[in-house]
Amino acid sequence: MKPIINKFICFICLVTGFSAARAQSSVSAVKVSGSLVNEQGKPADFATVSLLKAKDSVVVKGGLSNESGAYSFAGIRPGNYVIKATMVGYQKGLTPITVGAVNVIVPVIKMLPASKTLSAVNIVATKPLIERRSDRTVVNVENSVLAAGNSAMEILEKAPGVSVDKDDNISLNGKQGVTVMINDKLTYLSAAQLATLLRSTDGNTIQSLEIISNPSAKYDAAGNSGIINIKLKKNRESGTNGNLTATAALGKYFRDNTSLTLNHKQGKFSFFGTLSRGDNKRENNIRIDRSVPGADSTTYFSQKTKMLDDNHYNNYRVGADFAMTSKNTLGFVASGYYNPDGSNNNNTTYIGSQPSVFSSYQNTLTTISQTYKNFAFNINDKLEIDTAGQALSVDLDYSKFNNNSNAQYDTYYYNINGTPAGTPSMLRNQTPSTIDIRTAKADYTLPFNKTTKLEFGAKYSNVKTDNDLEAQISTPTGYVNDSTRTNHFIYTEKIGAGYLNFSKSFKKTSIQFGVRAENTTSNGNLVSSHQVVDRSYLNFFPSAFINHTINDKNEIGFNYSRRIDRPSYEDLNPFVYYLDQYTYMQGNPFLKPQYTNSFEVNYTYNHNINVTFGYSHTTDVITEVIVTDTVKKATYQTTLNLQSQDSYNLNLNVPYTFTKWWSGNVNFTGFYLGFKSGNDTPQPGSVYNGYLNGGKAAFQLKTTSTFKITKTFKAEFMTNYQSELQYGYYTIKPQYNFDGGLSKSFADKKLNIKLSVSDIFNTRKNNVIARSNDNIIDIHQKNETRVGRLTFTYNFGNSKIKSRDHQTGADDEKNRVKNQ
Known part of the structure; x- marks a missing residue:
């Protein structure tokens, strides 16, 4: 390269x-x-x-x-x-x-309606796939062939500078800690639950993705690497319209999804609704090789796991607006999902005292049945006070998550010749959890004149998570409670915030300065062991944006912001989740929030070629690590605060048009991530004593090409390459894939058929080397990434109807909920 x-x-x-x-x-x-x-x-x-x-x-x-x-x-x-x-x-x-x-x-x-139909001239304004605006990058996926039939998560993986790792953690310019919003509302979900939501969100309901690397003070301060805002399709005019989409997909297993969207506006009332459902069965294969030193000898493990997930989702979103006056609109949005999930894992672990020479093995069969339920309700009021732009908006939100998981772990022990060795171990868990989120926010815009504006507002959120782990172990007389694993964890968090944002436009220069204050009070209570972690802290988050037009082809800008990332609810939960007795995951209730100062300089040539350079410094960086327990001979994953992270990134985005029928985009992101662990002493609640001081330069290259074969027939192709990168204690090997698709419209563009294939050559895989306590853990993971999709979309009714773009105030807290 x-x-x-x-x-x-x-x-x-x-x-x-x-x-x-x-x-x-x-x-x-x-x-x-x-x-x-x-x-x-x-x-x-x-x-x-x-x-x-x-x-x-x-x-x-x-x-x-x-x-x-x-x-x-x-x-x-x-x-x-x-x-x-x-x-x-x-x-x-x-x-x-x-x-x-x-x-x-x-x-x-x-603009006045045409008095007659123009049959000889057909004017079509097509938005480019990728647009660069002053404060964000916009990916217009609405009409993309590659978006058809894909989920929101799969579309995100194609966005510039965005990558998704083996555990569904989303990174932007190489950095984790991305805040995901939907229609400008925080999702309040953790990485795992956010992944479930994004995989169950039909890509046909998405209009665009907005990538905001340095948000202003108006946004919640969470998210050290920025915000990704998913904009859903919306409508505005009078009448009725909608669309029906159905997708059939085939990888190793069959998948399907359907969605129905309806919009109606009559007089002062407008109504909208979206229903979507889908079935997604996929396979994931993992191989882990590792060694664990002991007092007298080293034990070697070679582990192979086949995971078969059978996911089903049912999502809905309905709402209405009432224009009480020409300047005051009251509305509500109700949304939710019911997603049952089943997993069957077959894990075989070979054990020996020499590399590749094993004396025994164990086979763990895991059956997991899970249900994820969510209901969210928003009431919003927007008042346009005058024609100069003075406005007041208020949002009240309530959201509740109910997650239940029942897991059965059956482990059988064998000598290397296959004869039984010891009594099988039978464990089972029930882990019900509930999360309640209540938020209220108000935003006020006060223009002084056409070039000067002041924005200010306030927000309050109250979150409570209740996680119960009921563990049992099999005995000759039946299952009994396992007191060493049973636990109960309750976490509450209250955040009061206020912000002030001032913007001013001059002849060639525009400026924006703001500050946000957030006061946080939290309490983590591990009920069974009487461990309580109380925290209370007040933080200020300044931001600044300066843009200057040098001449008609050259623009330059600078921005700065300070941000915070609070630990996800799952990362704080100290429960243990097993793959087998030698491999598991455990939370850390002693985690502290991390803080990031971000700087960015951007340059635009001729309004379409963009170059951006960014630097950020994060303290108490929340990092996933692999810990080795030499007593239990076990390796487990947990999360710790390291001393700091320094990130440098360079992004170049170049759209191109070779001919009238061939256009596309090239996006290059180069970055360096450097970590420091501070010292080699164990942190509270951890047996970890690793040391880290260093990093590695890496890059990501994404290209898209669109070919307009006829007015109603087009093809799209996308390539993606990510070089080897270092993230904390993990070395992630190169990844690459090639996607393609065809699209054909019929019946005056009311009917559209799209055929696409992701990862055509089946090359995408996750190969990771984890270094922990002088041990090397080699991880190879291959998900089912090559999938063919056939999508039918039918649009009916008035094509110009659009509903008001609804936003809520509860998205930051939702973004920290997890599935386990």
Whole structure:
């Protein structure tokens, strides 16, 4: 890959040199902005807007209006121009303007319905797959072939700079600790439960992904590596519409999913709803080789595990809005899921005193039956106080999770020749858990003028998790309670927060400064052993954003933010979850929150080529480690606070158009992660004494190509390569895969058929080396990644209906709930 890296470096140097030359010769230029509305006064979104020279109608700049109908052109020289707006089904909008020495605000352009159908001309404005905006990267997956039939998790894996590891932990630019939001609302889920939710979210219901590496003070301070916001499809106009999607998929096992979306708006009322269900059976194979030193000798283990998961999901989301006045809208959203899950694991562990020379083995058969239930309710009110943008919004949220798991562990012992050795061990667990989340938040926007704005708000959250582990062991007289494993853990957390955000636009520069304060009170109570961990702390989280337009082709920006990551509820839970008696996972109630200071510089050339450099420093970094218990000869996974992590990343995003029928995008992310463990003394609640001081440079390259074969037939291909990287005590070997798909529309684009295959060559695997206490643990994992999908989508009703984009205030807490 060295030649590829060299080409990227040369390209960056050329772009930077060209930009500097243009900057020296630039003259004074201003910004032209405005907005479009339709005949009902609603925003005319994604219309094609062009800036023409008045003298000869030559196009100076062009673009699309956003979801609010707004558009802008930066770096415009003085002169006479014409704003031209076009939109399918509407008459052309034309407005002459004169540009002088100050920024120009164009009067609102009203788009009127066309009086007749244009049969000879078909104007289609297509949003690019990847867009770079001032504070975020947007992946427009709504019409992507590769999104059809995929889950939200599978779509996330294709996003720039995003990767998902063997345990479904999501990383951005190599860093874990990503906060995931849905429609600007925190999910309050931990990595495991978030993975369940994302795998049960139909990709056909997703409009776009927003990747925000450095969020402002308006957002919750959680998430050291940023926020990924999943925007679901929405509607706005009067009438009724919907779509029905069905997908059949085949890997090693058959999968299927269906979803139905309905929207209706009549007068002041609008209603919307989405139902989705699916079945997902998949296989996961793991091999682990390790050695455990003892007082007199070393014991060697070779472990092979076949996991067969049979997942089913049933999700719903319904809501309504009522426009009490033209400026005040009251709404509610109710959502939830019921996801039963079954797992059958067959684990064989060979044991010996020499490498590859084994004297015995044990076979553990595990049967796990789980159900995950969630109900969430949101009431929201948005008041637009005046036309200048003064607004007040209030959200009240309640969410409850009920997770139940019943597990049976049967272990049989054998000599190497296959004869029984010892009495089988029979264990079983029941682990019911409930999580209650209550939040309230209010946001106020106060514009002083067209260029100056103040935002402030407050939020309060109250979370309680109740986890019970009921463990039994088999005896000749039946199952009895196992007091060494049975436990009860209750965790409560209250967070009060407030923020202040100030923004100002100048001729070529815009600035934004903010600060957020969060006061946290938490209590972890391990009831059975009478262990209590109390914490109370107040933190301030400043943020700053500066963007400057050098000239009409060059823009540069800088941003900074301080953030916090509180331990997930599962990581705090000290319960033990077994693969077998030598391999298990255990939480750590002594975990502290981690804090991150992030800096980012970004450069944009010609509004589409983006280069970003970022640096962050994290203290008390929450890190997954592998611990060896030399007494029990066991290896288990837990989470500890290491001293610090330093992260450097460089991202280059280049969209390209070779011909009218071939376009795409190249995204390159290079990063370095360095960790320090501080010292080699054991931490509270741990027998770990590992030492770490170092890191490794790595990179990720993702490319997409779209081929428009005809107006209704297109093909898409995506490649992904991630080099070897170091994360804490883990060395993750290179990963790569190739995806492809075809899409064909019928019946005036109301019917769409998509065929896609993920990981066509079945190359994606997780190979990890974990170094722990001078031991090396070699892990090989292969999930079922090659899957073919056939998706049918039928759209019916008025295609322009859109419901209000609902947001809640409970997403940060949901993001920390886990499945176990």
